[in-house]
Amino acid sequence: MSPTTPVPAGAPVPPRAPVPARGRGALAPAPHDARRRAAGGGALARMTLVEARLFLRDPSVLFFALLFPALLLTVLGLVMPWADQPYDDDPALAGISAITGYTPTVLSLAVGTVALSTFPAVVATYRQRGVLRRLSTTPVGPARLLVAQVAVNLATLVVAALLAVGAGVVVLGIASPVHVGTVLLAFLLAVLSTFALGSLVAALAPTAAAANGWGMTLYFVSLFFAGVWLPLPLMPEVVQTVARWTPLGAATQAMTAAWVGQPFPGTHLLVMAVWAVLGLPVAVRLFRWT
Amino acid sequence: MTTAPVVRAERLRKAYGSTLAVQDVSLTVERGEIYGVLGRNGAGKTTTVEMIAGLRRPDGGTVEVLGLDPTRDAAALHEQVGLQLQESALPDRLRVAEALDLYASFYADPADPADLLDLLGLAAKRDTAFKDLSGGQKQRLSVALALVGRPQLAILDELTTGLDPHARRETWAVVEAIRDAGVTIVLVTHLMEEAERLCDRIALIASGRVAAVGTPAEIVRRAHGEQVLHVRPAAPVPDAALLAALADVPDVRDARVADGALVVRGGGALVQDALVALARAGVRTTDVRLERASLEDAFVSLTGADADPSASTDADPRPATTAAEV
Numbered sequence: 001m002s003p004t005t006p007v008p009a010g011a012p013v014p015p016r017a018p019v020p021a022r023g024r025g026a027l028a029p030a031p032h033d034a035r036r037r038a039a040g041g042g043a044l045a046r047m048t049l050v051e052a053r054l055f056l057r058d059p060s061v062l063f064f065a066l067l068f069p070a071l072l073l074t075v076l077g078l079v080m081p082w083a084d085q086p087y088d089d090d091p092a093l094a095g096i097s098a099i100t101g102y103t104p105t106v107l108s109l110a111v112g113t114v115a116l117s118t119f120p121a122v123v124a125t126y127r128q129r130g131v132l133r134r135l136s137t138t139p140v141g142p143a144r145l146l147v148a149q150v151a152v153n154l155a156t157l158v159v160a161a162l163l164a165v166g167a168g169v170v171v172l173g174i175a176s177p178v179h180v181g182t183v184l185l186a187f188l189l190a191v192l193s194t195f196a197l198g199s200l201v202a203a204l205a206p207t208a209a210a211a212n213g214w215g216m217t218l219y220f221v222s223l224f225f226a227g228v229w230l231p232l233p234l235m236p237e238v239v240q241t242v243a244r245w246t247p248l249g250a251a252t253q254a255m256t257a258a259w260v261g262q263p264f265p266g267t268h269l270l271v272m273a274v275w276a277v278l279g280l281p282v283a284v285r286l287f288r289w290t
Numbered sequence: 291m292t293t294a295p296v297v298r299a300e301r302l303r304k305a306y307g308s309t310l311a312v313q314d315v316s317l318t319v320e321r322g323e324i325y326g327v328l329g330r331n332g333a334g335k336t337t338t339v340e341m342i343a344g345l346r347r348p349d350g351g352t353v354e355v356l357g358l359d360p361t362r363d364a365a366a367l368h369e370q371v372g373l374q375l376q377e378s379a380l381p382d383r384l385r386v387a388e389a390l391d392l393y394a395s396f397y398a399d400p401a402d403p404a405d406l407l408d409l410l411g412l413a414a415k416r417d418t419a420f421k422d423l424s425g426g427q428k429q430r431l432s433v434a435l436a437l438v439g440r441p442q443l444a445i446l447d448e449l450t451t452g453l454d455p456h457a458r459r460e461t462w463a464v465v466e467a468i469r470d471a472g473v474t475i476v477l478v479t480h481l482m483e484e485a486e487r488l489c490d491r492i493a494l495i496a497s498g499r500v501a502a503v504g505t506p507a508e509i510v511r512r513a514h515g516e517q518v519l520h521v522r523p524a525a526p527v528p529d530a531a532l533l534a535a536l537a538d539v540p541d542v543r544d545a546r547v548a549d550g551a552l553v554v555r556g557g558g559a560l561v562q563d564a565l566v567a568l569a570r571a572g573v574r575t576t577d578v579r580l581e582r583a584s585l586e587d588a589f590v591s592l593t594g595a596d597a598d599p600s601a602s603t604d605a606d607p608r609p610a611t612t613a614a615e616v
Contacts, residue, residue, distance in 0.1 A: 027401065027406075027409070027437060027440070027467070027468055027471035027472075027473060028440065028471050028472050028473075029370075029440055029441060029442045029471075029472055029473055030370075030397075030398070030399040030400075030439070030440035030441075042395050043392075043395045043396050046391070046392050046395040047392065050384065050388055050392050053388070054381055054383050054384060057383045058383065125381075126381070129379060129380075129381070130375060130379035131379050131380060131381060133345075133375065133379065134373075134375060134379035134380070134435075136345065137343060137345065137368060137371075137373040137375070138368055138393065138396040138397075138439070139365050139366075139368045139369045139396055139397060139398075139439075140396040141365075
């Protein structure tokens with residue numbers, strides 16, 4: 001059975017390989033009459049663990065999803081001359097430093113990286129490679145793999161956000177948010193609405209390459225409206241207006257407002273909620289396993 | 291253990307859009323046998339086993355596996371039926387032992403993954419990522435995943451496609467070991483030699499229909515009920531004299547002389563009787579050859595596959611002689 005044993009071409013078919021007695025026992029069919037135990041819970045935990053390991057084994061995903069937001073914020077805060085300037089002439093924004101004002105943008109970046117880049121690409125790859133189909137031949141089925149994927153991505157996202165804010169507070173001394181609860185609510189809705197968008201990509205993209213392409217396009221458009229390249233307050237009025245209707249644009253504006261203590265950003269939160277409420281069921285409905 | 295068939299499929303039909311992939315397939319798989327589903331690519335083999343495994347719902351006909359309806363009782367069925375699918379189906383960075391442990395967690399009473407790795411010769415590769423395995427190792431891992439739930443029935447689809455002859459023979463030994471452990475096997479293949487070597491019974495599938503069912507030997511006999519004997523006389527003998535010598539041999543159905551050699555077709559005791567008759571007539575022979583039909587001949591004759599090779603849109607690009615390479 002050694003895969004390295006050379007066999008000359010045209011050699012006679014060798015006798016049946018000896019099967020270790022232990023192995024034979026391993027193969028004997030299980031008695032399937034007496035017991036029916038649900039293996040579901042253990043399987044989901046195992047799947048989540050495996051997905052987490054696979055995630056950790058992909059260095060580029062690990063870097064961009066987990067570390068890049070914190071790194072970007074820290075480097076900009078340390079290097080850029082504008083970091084300590086007032087964020088904007090607007091009296092409401094003049095009280096905070098520019099780097100504090102940029103922090104919600106970095107959080108939006110963290111959400112976008114996982115929800116629009118990592119998640120749809122992995123799911124579409126699993127579909128294209130037959131991973132989901134293979135699972136559908138087991139008692140457990142493929143749905144739990146998606147749950148495991150979402151769990152791993154959400155955990156990544158929470159860690160990435162904590163790293164970014166932590167680095168901001170410790171290294172850059174950014175101001176703490178005024179309305180912490182509203183910031184958290186806005187972050188949660190940002191996650192839900194952007195995952196809805198990413199799930200639509202995962203559901204509709206016919207191939208892994210397509211998922212990657214669509215995801216990256218949405219990603220960069222979203223980053224633009226989230227103010228990653230140019231903070232939203234510095235953008236033309238029309239861009240700010242459009243941004244308000246996109247998940248990550250609304251997320252940035254809502255988190256910024258809550259951070260500096262502006263009035264409750266109800267419209268922005270509602271926009272994100274609508275994206276989530278419309279997008280997630282549509283994605284679930286359109287999702288194809290094979 | 292009951293003696294009811296493991297698989298009972300009757301008049302299965304499945305269409306994809308306007309393409310009728312499976313027109314009319316009935317088959318019965320008995321407990322403990324290796325049952326071959328043999329046919330060209332595109333003949334409807336995979337669709338047939340997908341319906342048996344509950345992955346596709348038939349448009350017509352009925353199927354019962356281990357007493358279960360595959361579409362209605364999919365979860366219960368998948369607990370007892372292991373599937374090995376054609377294409378690779380694991381994430382690149384997943385390691386061999388992790389994959390097996392993961393799949394073991396799906397079943398109520400799984401095999402010991404370490405035992406399976408030993409059995410399939412993968413013990414040394416337990417920490418190797420899926421993408422770093424050779425084709426044969428990937429196939430063996432795929433078989434291990436199909437077996438880890440200790441199934442009653444294992445469905446193996448194009449198990450050895452793409453493997454080199456050595457890896458193919460190793461995999462065949464594994465299949466026989468699985469059967470010997472008491473697992474019923476449905477083996478989907480387009481390789482005649484594989485079917486001839488492994489299968490207790492075969493269903494020949496062509497254009498979505500069952501062309502023949504039986505043991506490999508039965509199928510060969512059915513297709514070639516006659517034997518063909520070639521005899522070359524040592525010295526020139528008039529054609530008429532040769533034919534006259536055979537006139538009274540009862541099992542001869544046809545005899546003719548071509549190119550100085552006698553070609554005799556018939557059944558039963560043809561060989562012995564014809565040679566004795568020729569000897570009695572004083573004909574000495576230098577060269578005697580008996581054509582023995584192979585499963586491949588039977589396949590061609592029963593399915594007419596060679597008559598219209600373009601009939602199948604995704605015809606196998608490999609030459610028909612692939613099976614002869616080993």
